[in-house]
Each structure stands twice: as C-alpha cells, then as structure tokens.
Amino acid sequence: MSATSAAPALSPAGTRVFQQLVRSGDASRTALARDTGLTPGAITRAVRPLLEAGLLLETGDRASTDGALGRPATMVTVQAGAHQVIGVKVTADELFGVVCDLRCRVLDEATVPVGGHGPEAITDLIVGLVDRLRTGRPEVGSVGLAVSGDVDAATGHVGYSPFLGWRDVPLGTEVARRTGLATTVENDVRALLTGERWYGVGRGISSLALVTVGTGIGCALLVNGQVVHGGFGVAGEVGHVLVDPEGPLCHCGNRGCVEAIAGSAGILERMGQAGFKGLGIGDVAELARSGQPDAVRVLAEAGRAVGTGIATIANLVGAEHIVITGEAIGSSPSDTADDEQDYDVMDPHVRSAFEQRAFGSAARAAIELRPLRFVDWARGAAACAVEDFVTHYGRS
Amino acid sequence: MSATSAAPALSPAGTRVFQQLVRSGDASRTALARDTGLTPGAITRAVRPLLEAGLLLETGDRASTDGALGRPATMVTVQAGAHQVIGVKVTADELFGVVCDLRCRVLDEATVPVGGHGPEAITDLIVGLVDRLRTGRPEVGSVGLAVSGDVDAATGHVGYSPFLGWRDVPLGTEVARRTGLATTVENDVRALLTGERWYGVGRGISSLALVTVGTGIGCALLVNGQVVHGGFGVAGEVGHVLVDPEGPLCHCGNRGCVEAIAGSAGILERMGQAGFKGLGIGDVAELARSGQPDAVRVLAEAGRAVGTGIATIANLVGAEHIVITGEAIGSSPSDTADDEQDYDVMDPHVRSAFEQRAFGSAARAAIELRPLRFVDWARGAAACAVEDFVTHYGRS
Incomplete structure (x- = not known):
C-alpha cells in the first residue's frame, strides 16, 4: 500500500534518524550521533537518500555549541512541506479533512456532509475530499484515515465499525487504489493519540x-x-x-x-x-x-x-x-x-x-x-500517515 | 554500581547483538545481520570485544542453511558459564539464593533463615549467602536482589518495603561495596516477570x-x-x-x-x-x-x-x-x-x-x-542481574 516504492532504500539507521528529525524539526549532526549512538560517518550515509530526495536540508553555518573543538555544527533540517499528507476523520454525519506537512502543521482543511453510510458511498466521499484537498498541491503523497471501531492498521482493513455498520471493509486498499496515494487506516482514538504524541x-x-x-x-x-x-x-x-x-x-x-x-x-x-x-x-x-x-x-x-x-x-x-x-x-x-x-x-x-x-x-x-x-482527529489521522511515511520510507 | 568498568566499551550495536545472543543462545552471523539490520562488517566489529572477553565463541564449521551461496555459516555462541550471577529473593523468613549462568540456568542454590528484619541484619545475611555461593566460582561477577515493595531499580534503593519495615535503604550500593560485585535490586514481582521473559x-x-x-x-x-x-x-x-x-x-x-x-x-x-x-x-x-x-x-x-x-x-x-x-x-x-x-x-x-x-x-x-x-523468584533476581550485565556491558 506504499506509493514510495521508487524511493531509494533507507537503512534501519536512516529510518531512526529520519524519525528523530521529523519529531524534533532539526538537529546538529553531533546531536544526532549522540542520540542515535551512530558514528558521524553512519549519520552521513543514513541521511544521504533523504537529502537527495529533498526531505532534509543541510546547513553548515551555525556556530557549534556542543562540538568540543568549536567547529561550526552541521545542522540537518526537515523540509516539512516537501511531503504533505491528508488526514480524514470519518463520522456518521461529516468527513473532516486536513492537509498537513511532515511536522503535522495544518495547511488546509475541508469538510463534506455524509449521506449514506455504506462502504461505497463513504469511499466515494473520501476520494472526492482527497482530490479536492490535493488540488494544486503536488507535494501530497499519502493519506491517513481515522475510523471508529476495530481497525487493523497493518492492512488498512476495517474489521467492524458499529457506528457505520461496517464489517470487513478493505478501506485502505480501495482508497490507495483510487487515489494512487499510500493510505494508512487507524482506529480513530488511536489516531488521536498518535497526534498527541507528535504535536500535543x-x-x-x-x-x-x-x-x-x-x-x-x-x-x-x-x-x-x-x-x-x-x-x-x-x-x-x-x-x-x-x-x-x-x-x-x-x-x-x-x-x-x-x-x-x-x-x-x-x-x-x-x-x-x-x-x-x-x-x-x-x-x-x-x-x-x-x-x-x-x-x-x-x-x-x-x-x-x-x-x-x-x-x-x-x-x-x-x-x-x-x-x-x-x-x-x-x-x-x-x-x-x-x-x-x-x-x-x-x-x-x-x-x-x-x-x-x-x-x-x-x-x-x-x-x-x-x-x-473533529479537526484534531483529522490531524491525528494525518499524524498516522506521517508516521507510516517516515517509518517505511524507501521500503516496498 | 558496575564492576565491569574495566571491560572494553561496547557500541550500541554491540549491546543489541549481545542481548539478542544471550536470549537465543546462538545465532549465525547472517541471522544476526538480518535481525539487527546491521551489516556483516558492523556485526564483526560489534562482537569483537565480547569474543576477546571470552563471552562469545565463533565457530565456522556448520553448513549454512540461509546463505545464498551455500558458504559455511559462522555461528556465534554465548559462553554462558563465562559470567555467572547470584540471584537472591529476600523474604521475612528466609533468603533464597541461586547461582545462574548467562542463560539463567541454575548451577547451585542455597537458603538461609532470617532472624531480625533490620537492613543491617538482612544485608549481613545477603553478603554471607553471596560469599558462600561464589566460593570456588571465579566466574561470578554480579548479584541480583528481589525485594517486595517500592524499589528503584536504577539506583538500587529500596524506597519502602512494608513487609520488612524498611524505608530508604541503599541496599544495592551497600551489597556492591561489601561484595565487590555489580548489584541490581528489583521489586520481587518485576524480578519474577523478568525471569519469565528470559526463560519462562x-x-x-x-x-x-x-x-x-x-x-x-x-x-x-x-x-x-x-x-x-x-x-x-x-x-x-x-x-x-x-x-x-x-x-x-x-x-x-x-x-x-x-x-x-x-x-x-x-x-x-x-x-x-x-x-x-x-x-x-x-x-x-x-x-x-x-x-x-x-x-x-x-x-x-x-x-x-x-x-x-x-x-x-x-x-x-x-x-x-x-x-x-x-x-x-x-x-x-x-x-x-x-x-x-x-x-x-x-x-x-x-x-x-x-x-x-x-x-x-x-x-x-x-x-x-x-x-x-521461591527459587523461581531468586532465579528472576538472577535474570535481572544478567539483563543489567548485558545491557550495560563495557559502560561505566
């Protein structure tokens, strides 16, 4: 369900560095080495594919405060807008959608009223909302959906959602197929929790x-x-x-x-x-x-x-x-x-x-x-999509 | 509180490999590289200090089942007896002690009756039991103690043990000082849980x-x-x-x-x-x-x-x-x-x-x-000591 299979492979060390950077926004190479236990050389190798993809930026112009020799520290900064995600909270009455950057900052939002609760009707509405929010935003690369009930985040299947009356709906696969975007589905309360971890x-x-x-x-x-x-x-x-x-x-x-x-x-x-x-x-x-x-x-x-x-x-x-x-x-x-x-x-x-x-x-x-x-829940869904993007970047 | 400060430093990768090996007993280099995400070269560098210390042994004579080219796999095996630990469960009536190897197998056991419950009396008994169990066993390098109540495992302090009537007893520091052995103290139920994770x-x-x-x-x-x-x-x-x-x-x-x-x-x-x-x-x-x-x-x-x-x-x-x-x-x-x-x-x-x-x-x-x-609890205390030894090996 990944649209990033063309991305260059990231080593496990690269994934750890990327996760840490997306959470902190930026860090010096020295701090990254200290916090991850990797050597400076390993940090360089780890971040190279992310620099090449424009997801990170290196700047060498800040005076070091933690380098023992007083050399200027190389700062690594997340280019938060380079990959954007759409988060959608599905309720019985409305869909709430947001566009967020990699730091989970809300760039845009929209809602659509819900009519029927069948999987086809809701999927159509989600796809329409995603298309509307991604218009003019080529950086949008993934979608996160928050649905109440029993959700298998690994497969994107909604096992049972009493609120919507759904059983065994392959929501993630269907939205990914129709939008062409990597799609993450999570239980709505866990999505809200994920959002609180990232920015709350x-x-x-x-x-x-x-x-x-x-x-x-x-x-x-x-x-x-x-x-x-x-x-x-x-x-x-x-x-x-x-x-x-x-x-x-x-x-x-x-x-x-x-x-x-x-x-x-x-x-x-x-x-x-x-x-x-x-x-x-x-x-x-x-x-x-x-x-x-x-x-x-x-x-x-x-x-x-x-x-x-x-x-x-x-x-x-x-x-x-x-x-x-x-x-x-x-x-x-x-x-x-x-x-x-x-x-x-x-x-x-x-x-x-x-x-x-x-x-x-x-x-x-x-x-x-x-x-x-509900916008907080949509943002939590976006945080799930960011987490998935960062964790699985470069892996098919 | 570590008696291993003279050991050569282990990288974070080395610690991960050591933890995995102690849990599994042995593994091929190929499997270690796959499970830890490290390169074969990094595995070699990671395990070198442990090979030199006699805690691991490499053997190259087993035919590979997972190498693509059919080369013989290099197996890495834990020398479980090379570092032994003593685990002690403190109860109001008796102390239960065991000697275990790095795989938490019980090599010996002993009990002593408890008279007074004061910290000095119990500490004397623990030191005596440790001395008795380590006699003729130069491989014994650390001690784990399991005490009911509120225990700060990081410092070895017993904050409050209603059963023994203790408040703020620096048990770990005192036993380490008197035995010269790295000493870990843990709440007894958490020690039992740690044992169940390692071998139960x-x-x-x-x-x-x-x-x-x-x-x-x-x-x-x-x-x-x-x-x-x-x-x-x-x-x-x-x-x-x-x-x-x-x-x-x-x-x-x-x-x-x-x-x-x-x-x-x-x-x-x-x-x-x-x-x-x-x-x-x-x-x-x-x-x-x-x-x-x-x-x-x-x-x-x-x-x-x-x-x-x-x-x-x-x-x-x-x-x-x-x-x-x-x-x-x-x-x-x-x-x-x-x-x-x-x-x-x-x-x-x-x-x-x-x-x-x-x-x-x-x-x-x-x-x-x-x-x-109670011998299970003493073995749990030993498992805590093993975990501490493996996790902090080579770090002061």
Missing part, C-alpha cells in the same frame, strides 16, 4: 491515556512510549471497567460497567426512567445546570464512573497524563461549545472519583477534560 | 501479566515487550481494582478492592466474623475442601475478585498470558503443596469471573494458576 500533550512523555466519552467509551493508551494494541487486538476497554455490580445492564452482558453508566445511551435511559423522554445529552447538561435533581444525579454518577475508570488506568499502567474528550449524541459535530459545557458539569465528579481511587503516586497523573474538535 | 512463559510474547496473591496482591506487567514501571513509579496495582463498592474496607481507604476481598488478611477476617478465629490460609482451604459453607463462600468471593482484577488487566492492556501465583500467610515458604491446593479451591472462581468480565477477544488470554516456588 504526548510530546516528551512516555505514558498517556486518551479517553473518549460518547455513545461508547473509547480509550487509547501509550505505555513506555508505545501505543498499546493488545495481544488479541483488544486494549483500552475502560468502558468495561466494573463500577457497580448492582448497576445498569451493559451491552456486554455485565452490570455496572463504566459505559453502561457514563455512555450517552445509559444517561438518556436513566433520564427516561425519571420521566424525561426524548432528551439529548446537551439537554441533560442544561437541566443539571439549572439544578434539576435527576439530571444532577445521573451526570454525577456518569462523572464518577469515568473517574473510577481512569483511576483504574492510572493504577495499572501509571499514566502520566489523562485526556478525556468526547462526542455527545445528538449534538452537531461542530457544536463544540455544548460538549464543553457537558464536561463542565461532569468535571468535579470525574476528579473526585479519580482522587478517591487512584493509588499512591498514581494520583499525580494530570487530568484534562477537553472539548471535542 | 514470557519468551516470545509481548504482553504478560504476573499476579501474586498473598498478604498483598502484587502484579507486574509486560506490555509491548517492556516491563511497565508507571510514570510515577506506580503500576500493576490490580489489588486496588474495584470489585464491590459495598465490599469490605481496604487499607487504601476505599471499599471492595480486590486486595480487601482476596488478600490473606481479608479472607481471615471474614472467616473470623463467621466464628473461625486463629486460622491460617491453609486451614481455610482445608475447610472449603470439606464443604464448610463459610470457607467455600469466602474463597469463592476471593477467587471472583481475582478473576475480576485480571479481566480488567486483559481489557486494558490486552495481556496474552496471565500467571497467578502467591504466598499464603502462615505457611512455610517451602510448603508449596498447601499453596497449590489453596489455588485449586479458588481456580474455578477465578476463571468464571475472568470469562464473565473479559471483553471480546481479551478473553482469549491464557490463565495459569501456579504454586509458589
């Missing part, structure tokens, strides 16, 4: 949890600097952490899972049981803000369930930073203000349950509740 | 959980092939996974943690409430086996709590294999038969709760209940 709160930390609260509870984990995929493709299922064995029934068959208490369906069902039918999540938050006791109670329980879930993550994997964001059922995807306020209502309950259940120093994790912005 | 069920898998059930509930996690230490030194706290918000009070201040239900103190306390005072864990198991309803109920609850805890691990990190072992309060450390039978009683309850709560494919994790053998 994940820079420079080795353990991070990203939790999305909405219809379902999604979660992606970074442990020891690596994304956790799980031995059997299951990981980060914080939605099925037990909160209350007497709690509401979950679709997994158990009672009292985080998702049964804090997922949108569970919240709306309990509001319905209290006599409030036909509400959206935004309405429940509004009622809670006005002091309506059922809404206050239901959202407090939801917040405490999420707090217990993230405390369990902190206790088991020792996350340094935990980001909570989410998609509220029924709200327009661009209606971020509402989402933000929903989390304002839940925030103190999330934090108090977390503090109560986090064990010892695990309680030092930074907790951040953040409004949902 | 952890070989060739990337995610493994090891859970110890006894006075406390310990846990060490391997994720993406790496031991999880946690951002703030806390990880694997499966003992504080919530099982029942109405459950018994835990020492952490919450109710219904796994440890409050399945830890030895909790089990004995609930048996006491049912009128059975002064029992040991072995007695409770015996009563359960004879059908005594309180013992049956209390051990079933304990088993279900452990099963819920390991399902939470499987759901969050996707462990491929989960080993449960443990130390029963009051039983002699060598009295392994009793422990085994305790877990026979708990086994079906652990498994049924796991199956009920594991989400989707996470349920495919292999669950293994295993009797406690």
Whole structure:
C-alpha cells in the first residue's frame, strides 16, 4: 500500500534518524550521533537518500555549541512541506479533512456532509475530499484515515465499525487504489493519540491515556512510549471497567460497567426512567445546570464512573497524563461549545472519583477534560500517515 | 554500581547483538545481520570485544542453511558459564539464593533463615549467602536482589518495603561495596516477570501479566515487550481494582478492592466474623475442601475478585498470558503443596469471573494458576542481574 516504492532504500539507521528529525524539526549532526549512538560517518550515509530526495536540508553555518573543538555544527533540517499528507476523520454525519506537512502543521482543511453510510458511498466521499484537498498541491503523497471501531492498521482493513455498520471493509486498499496515494487506516482514538504524541500533550512523555466519552467509551493508551494494541487486538476497554455490580445492564452482558453508566445511551435511559423522554445529552447538561435533581444525579454518577475508570488506568499502567474528550449524541459535530459545557458539569465528579481511587503516586497523573474538535482527529489521522511515511520510507 | 568498568566499551550495536545472543543462545552471523539490520562488517566489529572477553565463541564449521551461496555459516555462541550471577529473593523468613549462568540456568542454590528484619541484619545475611555461593566460582561477577515493595531499580534503593519495615535503604550500593560485585535490586514481582521473559512463559510474547496473591496482591506487567514501571513509579496495582463498592474496607481507604476481598488478611477476617478465629490460609482451604459453607463462600468471593482484577488487566492492556501465583500467610515458604491446593479451591472462581468480565477477544488470554516456588523468584533476581550485565556491558 506504499506509493514510495521508487524511493531509494533507507537503512534501519536512516529510518531512526529520519524519525528523530521529523519529531524534533532539526538537529546538529553531533546531536544526532549522540542520540542515535551512530558514528558521524553512519549519520552521513543514513541521511544521504533523504537529502537527495529533498526531505532534509543541510546547513553548515551555525556556530557549534556542543562540538568540543568549536567547529561550526552541521545542522540537518526537515523540509516539512516537501511531503504533505491528508488526514480524514470519518463520522456518521461529516468527513473532516486536513492537509498537513511532515511536522503535522495544518495547511488546509475541508469538510463534506455524509449521506449514506455504506462502504461505497463513504469511499466515494473520501476520494472526492482527497482530490479536492490535493488540488494544486503536488507535494501530497499519502493519506491517513481515522475510523471508529476495530481497525487493523497493518492492512488498512476495517474489521467492524458499529457506528457505520461496517464489517470487513478493505478501506485502505480501495482508497490507495483510487487515489494512487499510500493510505494508512487507524482506529480513530488511536489516531488521536498518535497526534498527541507528535504535536500535543504526548510530546516528551512516555505514558498517556486518551479517553473518549460518547455513545461508547473509547480509550487509547501509550505505555513506555508505545501505543498499546493488545495481544488479541483488544486494549483500552475502560468502558468495561466494573463500577457497580448492582448497576445498569451493559451491552456486554455485565452490570455496572463504566459505559453502561457514563455512555450517552445509559444517561438518556436513566433520564427516561425519571420521566424525561426524548432528551439529548446537551439537554441533560442544561437541566443539571439549572439544578434539576435527576439530571444532577445521573451526570454525577456518569462523572464518577469515568473517574473510577481512569483511576483504574492510572493504577495499572501509571499514566502520566489523562485526556478525556468526547462526542455527545445528538449534538452537531461542530457544536463544540455544548460538549464543553457537558464536561463542565461532569468535571468535579470525574476528579473526585479519580482522587478517591487512584493509588499512591498514581494520583499525580494530570487530568484534562477537553472539548471535542473533529479537526484534531483529522490531524491525528494525518499524524498516522506521517508516521507510516517516515517509518517505511524507501521500503516496498 | 558496575564492576565491569574495566571491560572494553561496547557500541550500541554491540549491546543489541549481545542481548539478542544471550536470549537465543546462538545465532549465525547472517541471522544476526538480518535481525539487527546491521551489516556483516558492523556485526564483526560489534562482537569483537565480547569474543576477546571470552563471552562469545565463533565457530565456522556448520553448513549454512540461509546463505545464498551455500558458504559455511559462522555461528556465534554465548559462553554462558563465562559470567555467572547470584540471584537472591529476600523474604521475612528466609533468603533464597541461586547461582545462574548467562542463560539463567541454575548451577547451585542455597537458603538461609532470617532472624531480625533490620537492613543491617538482612544485608549481613545477603553478603554471607553471596560469599558462600561464589566460593570456588571465579566466574561470578554480579548479584541480583528481589525485594517486595517500592524499589528503584536504577539506583538500587529500596524506597519502602512494608513487609520488612524498611524505608530508604541503599541496599544495592551497600551489597556492591561489601561484595565487590555489580548489584541490581528489583521489586520481587518485576524480578519474577523478568525471569519469565528470559526463560519462562514470557519468551516470545509481548504482553504478560504476573499476579501474586498473598498478604498483598502484587502484579507486574509486560506490555509491548517492556516491563511497565508507571510514570510515577506506580503500576500493576490490580489489588486496588474495584470489585464491590459495598465490599469490605481496604487499607487504601476505599471499599471492595480486590486486595480487601482476596488478600490473606481479608479472607481471615471474614472467616473470623463467621466464628473461625486463629486460622491460617491453609486451614481455610482445608475447610472449603470439606464443604464448610463459610470457607467455600469466602474463597469463592476471593477467587471472583481475582478473576475480576485480571479481566480488567486483559481489557486494558490486552495481556496474552496471565500467571497467578502467591504466598499464603502462615505457611512455610517451602510448603508449596498447601499453596497449590489453596489455588485449586479458588481456580474455578477465578476463571468464571475472568470469562464473565473479559471483553471480546481479551478473553482469549491464557490463565495459569501456579504454586509458589521461591527459587523461581531468586532465579528472576538472577535474570535481572544478567539483563543489567548485558545491557550495560563495557559502560561505566
């Protein structure tokens, strides 16, 4: 699925140097040698194909600060615009697309409304959006797609996406064939996590949890600097952490899972049981803000369930930073203000349950509740495409 | 803390080759080049100091099966006995010591009873045991110590060991000073996990959980092939996974943690409430086996709590294999038969709760209940010493 098979082969050392440079933007040869453990000669050989391809640039005019002999340091700089990527987040209502450079800076963005959810209709829309965004940009060389559900990043197959009703859709192969661009597909929460590693709160930390609260509870984990995929493709299922064995029934068959208490369906069902039918999540938050006791109670329980879930993550994997964001059922995807306020209502309950259940120093994790912005997810998809490009550059 | 500072420096490539060889025992140069991405020339330069030190041996007499031209393959073999390590597991009753070679094969073992628990008394005993085990073995070059509690492996400091009543004990520095041997200190459960990676069920898998059930509930996690230490030194706290918000009070201040239900103190306390005072864990198991309803109920609850805890691990990190072992309060450390039978009683309850709560494919994790053998822990400590020796060889 690579469109870069014509590129000259990069040695494993070259790949490591390229990865490090794309993350840092630039570095002196001396620093590269120190950080990778390679000799200066090996660095020279490693970067040569990238210099020839115009992806790196060498400049020798900066005075050295780390060379023992005071020689001018040779700086190596990433030509970030030389390879551009398109990232697309697929939702049930809209596609969000961005063009990014190699440093994941957004150069352009666009959205298209979604009609039917069949694989053919969505693929057509993706191809159309990619064509629109790449117009006048010959530097665009790869595509990253973020889709909710069970995605095999290695093959670009969507195994199961409940939201879209898809099973076994070879999305990556199809988009690559029709666009002629190397295409990477990733689970949307893991794509968001990848973005955070490249340009967000994940820079420079080795353990991070990203939790999305909405219809379902999604979660992606970074442990020891690596994304956790799980031995059997299951990981980060914080939605099925037990909160209350007497709690509401979950679709997994158990009672009292985080998702049964804090997922949108569970919240709306309990509001319905209290006599409030036909509400959206935004309405429940509004009622809670006005002091309506059922809404206050239901959202407090939801917040405490999420707090217990993230405390369990902190206790088991020792996350340094935990980001909570989410998609509220029924709200327009661009209606971020509402989402933000929903989390304002839940925030103190999330934090108090977390503090109560986090064990010892695990309680030092930074907790951040953040409004949902789909452009961040599209940028995460772009980050996946950049990572794939850098990691597999020159390999067929 | 290294006694190998006189060794010739190893390049980062040399370290990678040495690590790979110690794990596999031997390999052809061709296979080493393929697996490490190094050129044959780089492999030659990398292994030279290790050949000179007698840690590796080259033989050229095996017919090649992977050389394209059918040339005889040069095999590189680890001289496993050339560097030997002593591993010691510290318990409140006894020290368990082993001598191992670089492949973690046990060459000798010994135990000494423990009197006082003060750092000086235990350090004296460790030094005496090391001296006894190294007699007639000039190849012994390093020591690994496994201690329960909060251990900083980087410095060899024991921050807090409730079992021994220690705070801030510079155990590694002291044992290194008195023995003249490079000394590694690790949390005992993480040491056991390290051993499983080198020679046990952890070989060739990337995610493994090891859970110890006894006075406390310990846990060490391997994720993406790496031991999880946690951002703030806390990880694997499966003992504080919530099982029942109405459950018994835990020492952490919450109710219904796994440890409050399945830890030895909790089990004995609930048996006491049912009128059975002064029992040991072995007695409770015996009563359960004879059908005594309180013992049956209390051990079933304990088993279900452990099963819920390991399902939470499987759901969050996707462990491929989960080993449960443990130390029963009051039983002699060598009295392994009793422990085994305790877990026979708990086994079906652990498994049924796991199956009920594991989400989707996470349920495919292999669950293994295993009797406690302290010699395995000592061997894990030896594996930590081997890992340290190999990783830091030639670096001061």
